[in-house]
Amino acid sequence: MIVAVASGKGGTGKxxxxxxxxxxxxxxxxxxxCDVEEPNAGLLLNPHLTIAETVELPVPLFSRDLCTQCGKCVEVCAFNALALAGKELLVFPNLCHGCGSCFYFCQNNALTEDRRRIGLVQQGWAGKIAFSRGLLDVGEALALPVIQEVKKNIGDEEHTVIDSPPGTSCPVIAAVRGADFCVVVTEPTPFGLHDLDAVTALLQTLGIPHGVVINRYDLGDERVDAFCREKGIPVLMRIPFDRRIARSIGRGRPLVAELPEWRERFRQLWRDVERMMWDARNCSTQR
Structure with a gap:
């Protein structure tokens, strides 16, 4: 079972x-x-990393001798990574998404493939947990290819937990796509409610069953609960504002390790998620 953990808003406790x-x-x-711009699950799990692989994109190299300045490569590039300036083809590597269209449409083989590093994927173990994370290089904007490389490490384990990026943009879609269920972590604030609305609408569009965990539930109002009731979204868990929890996270200690009573609550969360996943599958097969 693949469970993604998402949040529209950053800093909710995802x-x-x-x-x-x-x-x-x-x-x-x-x-x-998969929060490759700011991966911090390792701060709590302290994994022993044994494998590191670079993530690279193909980018074009220009041969002035072979180019006829036909402009076809510029025309087909959807990301404006190429421009013609007289007889010179300008390549902007940071705009290139590595789609390969320019290579395909160049009739004179004036473009050859170079490789540009954009990030890193690391693997290892955190106790019994098989651990993989992506790291987007500083200054890079293309998180998507790094996330896709991280997800290639989904293996034979019974369960996979995906720590998704915050927000509702393309990296989030790449992270949660293919998940059997998504746990959405939110907080009872106006910003939390606004982004909860956005991310649950996204999950509805993607057809991914989902439920909500409300963190620091006792600091806000009832609008998140009212929203979930109105939309028919189950509230799976409520986590209070507790100084012991804040202290454990501040020390880099996982919640269930520092406060053992929470281990059984998260095991119950697993059971609830599995039940709702099968309920959703049964409903879809009956349609």
């Missing part, structure tokens, strides 16, 4: 929930940290 789920899992489990 990684706390993702790592707690992985630690509370009773079967074999892999955690994928």
């Amino acid at each position: 990684t706390t929930v993702a790592t707690s789920l992985a630690l509370a899992c009773e079967g074999s489990v892999r955690l994928l940290d």
